[in-house]
Amino acid sequence: MRDRHALIYWSGFTVILVLLIVAPLVLPEFWRRFLTEILIWGLLAMSSDLLIGYTGMVSFGHSAFFGIGMYGAAAALLSVSPPSLGLAMLYGLGSSAAVAAFVAYFSTRLRDIYFAITTLIFSQIFYVIIFTWTEMTGGENGLTFARPKLGLPGMEGLPFTSATLHWFVLALVTASYLILRRVTQSPFGMVLQSIRENETRTRAIGYPIERYKIVAVMLSGLFAGLAGVLYAVQNRFAAPDFVFFVVSGEVVIYNVVGGLGTLLGPIVGAGFFLLLREASSRFLTEYYLIPVGLIFIAMVIFLPQGLLGFMRRWINR
Amino acid sequence: MAGGVVLDVAAPADTRVLAPVLRTEDLILRFGGLTALNSVNFEVQRGEIRAIIGPNGAGKSSFFNCLTGVLRPSSGRILFNGDDITGLSTDRISRKGIARSYQITNILPNSSTLENVRIAAQSRRHGWNMLNHHRAYRDILDKAEAVLESVGLGGKEDELAANLSHGEQRNLEIGIALATEPQLLCLDEPTAGMSASETRDIVGLVRRIAENLTILIVEHDMQVVMELADRITVLNYGEILAEGTPAEIQQNARVLEVYLRT
Numbered sequence: 001m002r003d004r005h006a007l008i009y010w011s012g013f014t015v016i017l018v019l020l021i022v023a024p025l026v027l028p029e030f031w032r033r034f035l036t037e038i039l040i041w042g043l044l045a046m047s048s049d050l051l052i053g054y055t056g057m058v059s060f061g062h063s064a065f066f067g068i069g070m071y072g073a074a075a076a077l078l079s080v081s082p083p084s085l086g087l088a089m090l091y092g093l094g095s096s097a098a099v100a101a102f103v104a105y106f107s108t109r110l111r112d113i114y115f116a117i118t119t120l121i122f123s124q125i126f127y128v129i130i131f132t133w134t135e136m137t138g139g140e141n142g143l144t145f146a147r148p149k150l151g152l153p154g155m156e157g158l159p160f161t162s163a164t165l166h167w168f169v170l171a172l173v174t175a176s177y178l179i180l181r182r183v184t185q186s187p188f189g190m191v192l193q194s195i196r197e198n199e200t201r202t203r204a205i206g207y208p209i210e211r212y213k214i215v216a217v218m219l220s221g222l223f224a225g226l227a228g229v230l231y232a233v234q235n236r237f238a239a240p241d242f243v244f245f246v247v248s249g250e251v252v253i254y255n256v257v258g259g260l261g262t263l264l265g266p267i268v269g270a271g272f273f274l275l276l277r278e279a280s281s282r283f284l285t286e287y288y289l290i291p292v293g294l295i296f297i298a299m300v301i302f303l304p305q306g307l308l309g310f311m312r313r314w315i316n317r
Numbered sequence: 318m319a320g321g322v323v324l325d326v327a328a329p330a331d332t333r334v335l336a337p338v339l340r341t342e343d344l345i346l347r348f349g350g351l352t353a354l355n356s357v358n359f360e361v362q363r364g365e366i367r368a369i370i371g372p373n374g375a376g377k378s379s380f381f382n383c384l385t386g387v388l389r390p391s392s393g394r395i396l397f398n399g400d401d402i403t404g405l406s407t408d409r410i411s412r413k414g415i416a417r418s419y420q421i422t423n424i425l426p427n428s429s430t431l432e433n434v435r436i437a438a439q440s441r442r443h444g445w446n447m448l449n450h451h452r453a454y455r456d457i458l459d460k461a462e463a464v465l466e467s468v469g470l471g472g473k474e475d476e477l478a479a480n481l482s483h484g485e486q487r488n489l490e491i492g493i494a495l496a497t498e499p500q501l502l503c504l505d506e507p508t509a510g511m512s513a514s515e516t517r518d519i520v521g522l523v524r525r526i527a528e529n530l531t532i533l534i535v536e537h538d539m540q541v542v543m544e545l546a547d548r549i550t551v552l553n554y555g556e557i558l559a560e561g562t563p564a565e566i567q568q569n570a571r572v573l574e575v576y577l578r579t
Binding site for chain 1: 435451457
């Protein structure tokens with residue numbers, strides 16, 4: 001029974017992974033980039049699912065972790081010549097982890113809507129800092145920089161094309177998924193889910209839940225930062241718009257549309273939402289958000305579990 | 318205060334009984350102008366089943382909440398195994414070895430029955446591990462399965478906790494507490510809302526588990542209290558009105574007046 005589940009699961013996983021690997025070879029340039037972008041936003045949404053779906057904490061601060069990852073990468077890419085991918089990752093992840101630790105320490109003292117509001121306020125604080133500190137961050141215009149070489153060991157000097165970039169992003173998103181999946185199935189992950197189910201009970205059986213929440217926010221922030229680094233590398237700029245809380249709101253929507261507590265759902269949700277927006281903006285130009293909004297409302301009413309929500313128990317085995 | 322407190326030194330013949338497992342010294346809890354607990358001096362010996370009774374609002378739940386760290390006493394001390402645990406957080410008190418069940422069923426409704434006790438068994442070790450699957454820890458699973466068996470829920474491992482009957486959920490509630498391997502178990506009205514036969518089962522269960530631990534039980538069903546308790550403490554308006562064996566309490570004039578007669 002358990003073996004059969006594992007077989008089906010890993011076969012499905014392999015098929016999808018192979019399709020994603022082959023995709024850039026057959027897709028035209030625009031859709032190749034689009035697919036990579038879906039993976040990056042999917043990673044951001046997946047990092048947020050660790051909090052929303054597994055711990056029961058709705059974060060509106062993920063734009064901050066994402067943005068700090070972006071600006072961290074930008075700082076590394078602008079300060080060192082030639083630009084180094086490894087350093088960009090290190091700076092991006094390091095700064096987003098530090099910011100996540102800071103936000104986590106203060107926000108996890110609060111629950112429910114108060115937690116959400118606190119994370120939102122923190123992300124707006126970072127937005128204002130980045131927006132106004134022009135000499136450091138480029139202010140409203142943001143920062144532009146050159147893309148580093150794909151400096152992986154054994155592949156030094158290999159340039160980033162839209163295909164190699166896609167594979168690079170795919171590798172990191174896949175690795176992040178496998179890590180987060182294991183984390184959510186681990187004893188630690190089960191504690192997070194217990195906190196989501198019944199915080200009082202979880203505390204009463206001996207878990208210092210604030211510490212678990214802090215670590216959860218830090219982990220989540222780290223993966224959100226990784227998404228920010230990848231986005232910076234793909235688009236060669238960092239802009240304050242990505243730190244604005246509206247981005248966090250979109251991330252929450254990807255989670256709800258895709259299915260909370262599935263990790264994969266948020267990626268599907270991001271893909272669905274971005275495709276929908278792309279399609280409707282082609283036909284309806286400036287009114288494109290109207291059908292997007294209507295479809296979103298319909299989904300929440302008729303598919304409250306999200307696209308993959310019905311598979312939730314199955315995925316989390 | 319504390320009418321008729323006589324330490325029952327002779328009670329159990331066990332030589333382990335030297336110091337009380339739990340002791341409170343002048344425990345006071347105030348909510349603004351209201352005194353919920355007033356200078357409560359309380360002792361319970363290891364291995365004892367102690368019932369705490371009293372009219373509604375007597376301070377029974379407040380007392381439990383102080384013992385388990387939910388409420389911080391206004392003054393006084395709580396000593397557990399000789400350690401001062403006054404004002405410690407709920408999770409630290411749990412790790413010291415005090416577990417509780419709740420008056421209103423407090424479980425993980427959307428988890429399996431097994432997971433409800435497994436997560437409690439896991440609270441003493443492996444809780445921070447992020448790299449292994451939780452089912453890889455055979456010791457925790459074995460413990461959880463043994464606990465489910467002992468509370469009569471063997472064979473219901475995969476059942477969603479929300480789908481259990483009320484009586485089964487009450488048993489699960491006790492199972493969660495037991496899985497943390499406590500030395501002292503505080504049961505808050507374990508038979509609340511139960512049928513007569515379910516109540517019989519709970520009495521049997523409490524008897525069985527009492528062999529290895531100390532039990533404090535708040536209960537309104539006097540039959541259950543008289544049957545189970547080694548000693549009874551009667552609270553009234555936050556003060557200890559009387560303390561003694563079931564036989565003594567049943568004959569205590571003051572207790573009859575404020576509580577038992579009604």
